[in-house]
Amino acid sequence: MTLLAVDDLKTWFTIEKSWKPGAADKVLKAVDGISFAIEEGEVLSVVGESGCGKSTVGRTLTKLEAATGGTASLSGKEFLSMSNAEFRPLRQQIQMIFQDPFASLNPRMTIEQTVSEPLKIHGLAQSNAEIRPLIADMLSKVGLDPRVMKRFPHEFSGGQRQRIAIARVMILSPSLIIADEPVSALDVSIQAQVLNLLKKLQSESGVAMLFISHDLGVVRLISDRVAVMYLGRIVEIGPKANIFNNPSHPYTQLLLDSIPQIDPAKRAPKVATLGEPASAANPPSGCAFHPRCPYASKLCSQAAPELQVLESKHQVACHHVGQFERQVAA
Amino acid sequence: MLAFTIKRILATVPTLIAASMLIFLFIHLIPGDPAAILLGDTATPEEIAVLTKQMGLDQPVYVQYLKWLTNLLQGDLGTSIFFQVPVLSVIADGAETSGFLALMTMIWIIVLGIPIGAIAATKHGTWIDQITSGAAMFAASVPTFWLGLYLILIFAVGLGWLPSSGYPSIFEEGGLANLRYLLLPSLTLAAPNAALIIRLVRASMLDVQREDYVRTARSKGLHPVRVAYKHVFRNALIAVAAAFGFTFAALVSEAVVTETVFSLPGIGRTVVQSILRRDYPVIQGVILVIVVLYMVVNLLVDLAYSWLDPRVSLK
């Protein structure tokens, strides 16, 4: 069953108001027409470099940013057009985990207050007698001693705070979690703990997840399907196995080849130096990736490629897909 | 840069219009008939009737405002009730005194405030720093008029080194030496403001000292004095420049008091006397001039800011 269906989602930001009346404002197309779906209990990852719009996708789907166009529906119910008040009850279903665990908890609220607040708002429990055991249970599920309830966030380490943030989200038993770089602010050894925890909680509860990350290793561990974004568009989307074993967009290949490897045997030969990501405020014409692409032709600078189906569920947006050999097989 | 300047000037227009409206409406906020108020206590009913007609007080308020504004733009700020001369000339009479006072005060503030603040920052944590910042805070806690009175007691009455009050124009007998009349007043006025600048320079230099690019500069092997001057001080100036707008406002406020203490024939004393004499056209005129000046100062501060910080103008 499709849980979340996103169609032609656009989120544009006005960066400079035009002084002349009638002239177009300068806009940054952070997300520029993307479509995807998430099945119930599925984990879809969105990967890409900074400024590609992956975080904006998450923030738009939780209505922290207003969408410029497109639709999104949860279990068939369109919600982007809803007012904030109409959407509020639905927030129980769509929850979000943020990147920075030092900023995402209110420093003036105890852990108990933080975790119990959503319960009270959505009317899932009212009295403290009812709420306490629920919180205690949730805290031990995320690996924290329930006795820490009365403490304030500054008494915890980054990993512990992220566990608290996860508890706040999981206590609502949502059907979709949007996780925006939930482990990238953590140390390696802590990152592994939190990833394991997320994976465990996800498979136990069967919650679907939109996992936003720049780290392909993390993505491979956690996801069922992967979408690769470049400058506001999805350039490749497909099941994990296809993306990692048969990356078909030159950008996906570049991403994979750029990862520093411990094992020399897995190391890709030197990646050709091909400039830096363009700015979304000033995107190149045609395929946005063409100035960095070793296989780019004239066509690439003129027309933006559409997503085309490669195999079932594996789609790529490239004019020359299949026409070039990847330099190394992983 | 030019576009930035024009944009910045245009942005002040609405504020200026709103401020002028407030100043205009001020007359109407005073309980009583505006014409009677403007003419003062000695006015006869006939005179009031004539002025009512002349000012169009029988017309709607917005018409009156537009008329007042048109007069303003033609340089007509009205007539002083007390002196029976144009307000503009009353202001012009005080301009020299207040101008020189402001200039001398600014020189004190810059000459004292910036170097002392910089020294305190470079000696951070030592007794020099503690004494300077403590003294600066103390200086900012002294009421201006009290300091003025005390300086008069010591230097004019006690030691007899400097005149205690008044200011003859430099164009009169004595020439530039007449500026000594402004020595005590300018010091009085400068003390609390220089104190604020000392603390500000110190604080912003300490902030900048923690920046990564200062570490880069040190890793280049630069001499500490060069790091302090070229990297720390230069960048700290950005924050200090922004504060000069506030300094101007504080200066105007305290000039009112200082000119009264030293009986200087400046604009500040004119305001106080006009308020006590209920000479409303003069009050309106002076306040308008000060508000415009204040906006000009803020404009200059913003321009200086964009010149000091390349990130600003290019945005």
Next chain:
Amino acid sequence: MMVRETPILETEKTRFLSNLLLPFRGRILASIGLAWLVLMAFFAIFAPWITPYDPLAIEPVARLTEPGATHFFGTDHFGRDTFSRCIYGARMALLIGLGTVFVSLTVGGFIGMVSAYFTRIGSVLMRVVDVLMAFPALLLALVLMTLFERSVINTIIVIGIVYTTTTARILYGMVLKLKNEVFVDAAICSGVGHTSILLRHILPNLISPLLVQASFIFAFAQLQAAALDFLGLGLPPEIPSWGNMLSESRIYVTRASWLLIYPGLLIILSVFSMNLVGDAARDSLDPRFKDDIAGV
């Protein structure tokens, strides 16, 4: 996996008190300032029991008596006891300070918070604040005073209005910052409504910066009130405030310097102490807000 934690040693209450005094640890000058303020507050409250004379009682034979055993701080040109008047002056200082803080924090705080959170109303309200800020502080106070009678309450209102604009601007800036904090986003995602976000999530984070701001407003208000008194536009002349005392005795200072020294020193010490306290408290603030607070 269980995580070892340091045990909870303090109860909430003791922690609150020690947090409040924390800024003063190791700062001798600021601690002395705090002690002085406490002493002044004590004098202000218990003035009738402390003063040896009625502050308004005229004693023509004793006019301009030098400080001595009968009159600690001497007497003024009406023969009124300067010491008693100084103690009653502390009352006025406390009243003006607290009143100004109350007016500016409630009105300015409300305007600032609402403007930052509801941007549409905010753009209008903040424009008004901008316009008022185009008038230098004392000048605005002077002009406003011409519209009102000289009285204690009017002085408080006028000085309060002056600092309302500053407070509104400061709060506006701080709420704008807090509004973009991730924990506010997180609260929105939990389904928290506007009012709750403002009151439960944003306001508690503003309390310490507001307290610091209050201490600076208190200090500034003293200087403003004294200046207004001195110009003859503040409190009614019969009220024994430090500013009025200085204003009245101005022409006698060459003969009776004590009339200048005692009230002046009291103003300076109170303002200095308040600034010291505010400065110490500001240093213990969240660094995000330090630059927002307009203080010495």
Next chain:
Amino acid sequence: MDVQNLSISVGNNPIVRNVSFSIEAGKTLGIVGESGCGKSLTSLAIMGLLEGTQVRLTSGRVIFEGTDILKVSVSERRALLGSRMAMIFQEPMTSLNPVYRIGDQIVEMILQHEPVGRTAAMQRAADLLRRVRIPDPESRLKSFPHQLSGGMRQRVMIAIALASNPVLLIADEPTTALDVTVQAQILDLLEELKTESGMGVILISHDLGVIAQTCHSVAVMYRGQIVEACSTVELFANPLHPYTGGLIVSIPDAYSNVDELNAIPGRVPTIDERISGCAFHPRCHCAKDNCSTQAPQTIQRADHLYQCHYPLEASS
């Protein structure tokens, strides 16, 4: 460069303890560890950039080209900085002074250490930008830092560091703030420049992948101590310290399918915590009784140094 028994504390809190390592010309030494392990402080201490902070060097020697640079006068030390040893930092966004042009910031470094004229120095600056592969160097010299991307700024930082041909370059997390594709470019650039000039490099990173790909030898730091040091190949093939082993297996790999990571339990200790015995014992799966009471000594096995009572192969 030879660092011997370097110790650093904040107040009475030791945060780096008896750290020793050495680095040869033309080689890259990696220092790896998690946040708060003291790796950045160590590098700042070597550069003498801790002056004016609360941090104090308590003991140790840093022998550079035959002299102990911790003992030489401040001005002699300064003469070394920039000319013989240079440093690049993690945050390319904030490491350049925002109010000066790129060219002026490079020239400042050149003029500090060489008696050349301004025009000549500017010419050199353009050459340096070309060396770090910045397109159109002449016009870039006139740019302000905020007009460049993060990767470009890091290249400028490298250009500044290379201005006087240092023999030692310390790179403190040079690519952490950058995207992965840009990171690959910067690492390649550093590698090429090192080969060209034959300088020694100390690369500080939290990323084992970066270390593995660029370094000849590695020192692993945990809570202010080097717990393991050896050649890169040896370290990844045959880690002896349980912490190193744990780190290696806790990295999610993009090239193989894993369902669960073998995470190190517990949390990274903060610097003011006091832990008896081996600092890692509360998180260690091999820990036995004496680990909590007795701090392990540094043991040398061939060229492999480690601090552990029960190294991995022995316990497994």
